[in-house]
Amino acid sequence: MVLDVWKDIKKKQFAPVYLLLGNESYLINETKQLLLEHALSEDELDFNFAQFDLEETPIETALEDAETMPFIGERRLVFLMNPFFLTAEKNKSKVEHNVKKLEQYLADPAPFSIIVLVAPYEKLDERKKITKELKRKAALFEAKKLSEHDLKTWTRERAAAAQVEMDDAAIEMLLELAGTNLMMLANEMDKMILYVEEERTIDVETVEKLVAKSLEQNVFTLVDHLLQRNIEQALSIYHELLRQNEEPIKILGVIASQVRLMYQVKGLSKQGYSQQKIASALKIHPYRVKLAFQKNGKFDERELLAIINDLAEADYKMKTGQIEKAIALELLLMKMR
Numbered sequence: 001m002v003l004d005v006w007k008d009i010k011k012k013q014f015a016p017v018y019l020l021l022g023n024e025s026y027l028i029n030e031t032k033q034l035l036l037e038h039a040l041s042e043d044e045l046d047f048n049f050a051q052f053d054l055e056e057t058p059i060e061t062a063l064e065d066a067e068t069m070p071f072i073g074e075r076r077l078v079f080l081m082n083p084f085f086l087t088a089e090k091n092k093s094k095v096e097h098n099v100k101k102l103e104q105y106l107a108d109p110a111p112f113s114i115i116v117l118v119a120p121y122e123k124l125d126e127r128k129k130i131t132k133e134l135k136r137k138a139a140l141f142e143a144k145k146l147s148e149h150d151l152k153t154w155t156r157e158r159a160a161a162a163q164v165e166m167d168d169a170a171i172e173m174l175l176e177l178a179g180t181n182l183m184m185l186a187n188e189m190d191k192m193i194l195y196v197e198e199e200r201t202i203d204v205e206t207v208e209k210l211v212a213k214s215l216e217q218n219v220f221t222l223v224d225h226l227l228q229r230n231i232e233q234a235l236s237i238y239h240e241l242l243r244q245n246e247e248p249i250k251i252l253g254v255i256a257s258q259v260r261l262m263y264q265v266k267g268l269s270k271q272g273y274s275q276q277k278i279a280s281a282l283k284i285h286p287y288r289v290k291l292a293f294q295k296n297g298k299f300d301e302r303e304l305l306a307i308i309n310d311l312a313e314a315d316y317k318m319k320t321g322q323i324e325k326a327i328a329l330e331l332l333l334m335k336m337r
Contacts, residue, residue: 003153005141009034014075015139016109018116021124022143026182028118031141035077039114044073051079055093059083060101066113067105076113083117086134088125099130106137148287151180155189159202162193166202173207177217180285215246219254220291226336227262234333248325249318256311263304265292270301307336 008014009031018035020028040048048070052062059080066078084091085099109115117134120143124131146154152171159166178188188211192202195210213221218237225234241251261282268278275293279286314332318325 003150003157005139006031006034009038012038014039014114016111016114017106017134017138018114018141019134019138020116020118020141020143021121023120023122024143024145024182025120026186027141027143027146028120031143032079032116032118035114035116039075039077041073044070047071048073048076049078050076051081053081054095054097055082055084055091056095058095059085059097059099063101063105066115067110070112074112076110078113078115080115080117083119086117086119086124086128086131087121088127089121103130103133106133145180145285146182148175148290151175151185151287154182155185158186158189159193164193164196164200164202167204169204170202170207173204174211175287176220176291177207177211177213179214179216180287215241215250216254219251220258223255223258226333229336231334231336234336235330238330238333242326248329249315252311252315252318252329256308256315259304259307259311261288262292263301263308265289266301266304269293310335 005018014035018031020031022028036045036049050062050065052065054062062078062080066076068076070076084093085097105115117138124135126132152168152175155171155174156166174185174188178184192206192210196202196206218241222234222237222241225231225237238251242248261284264282265278268281273281275289276286279289282289310332314323314328317323318328
């Protein structure tokens with residue numbers, strides 16, 4: 001698990017070779033920073049750190065650097081970016097790689113070097129011998145979206161690292177408001193940690209006060225009111241969004257996306273799909289599925305489908321100029337009483 005790898009790095013328990021696989025850029029950058037911080041001192045960076053783009057540099061050249069004794073200090077740290085030869089995808093790079101050299105290195109890695117292959121890809125070509133060897137001998141770090149459990153653990157540990165306590169209710173509220181994007185969560189966490197510099201505690205009130213609601217989150221709350229048949233509250237949020245100069249067509253699009261998700265979750269749930277399988281089928285974070293389960297109890301599938309059709313009709317009329325946009329959406333919201 002990603003958090004376990006970070007703990008080992010902080011304890012200076014390093015693997016000779018790491019494979020960072022996935023396209024969650026925040027996790028990749030965080031891991032790189034942790035390795036730079038804990039594997040080398042500031043004085044050693046200029047002498048013992050190197051980074052190679054394998055779309056421009058042959059693997060054998062990069063490995064020569066890893067096999068060079070450190071100038072000062074006890075280890076070298078070498079990042080190998082974009083190892084496209086591990087995938088089945090065609091690449092425009094004209095660089096030829098002697099992959100045998102990497103196989104030989106994996107069999108007997110330099111005891112004074114840490115090599116990190118950063119593969120920002122969804123998957124690797126499992127048929128290739130080098131892929132199998134890497135997965136067998138390297139420490140695999142999957143830079144993919146964290147599960148709900150890992151998101152909560154990451155949030156709690158980020159607060160604890162700053163000597164700040166954050167209770168479960170506050171974490172749940174943060175995920176509801178800010179979503180599951182790690183970069184956004186990190187920014188919101190850093191803001192709240194600064195705010196509670198004296199109290200050293202982040203509670204629900206702090207989250208509600210400081211975490212800005214995105215358009216998606218405002219619309220999520222709006223839809224939640226619709227599902228609870230609280231039309232007045234839904235209209236209040238809608239009018240506030242208009243005052244913030246949000247486009248009615250854009251608001252309608254986000255509403256349609258959320259209602260469509262609820263309809264899909266209901267349908268797949270009736271077919272016996274678990275929340276995890278629904279998330280995989282719809283290619284979304286499981287936390288979004290969990291929220292959809294919690295929020296969609298007031299409408300049945302038939303009603304949700306009718307709302308989707310009404311939204312599509314309103315979208316057509318708005319885009320063809322048959323009705324004023326803001327009025328069209330307000331009439332549609334009022335229809336859902």
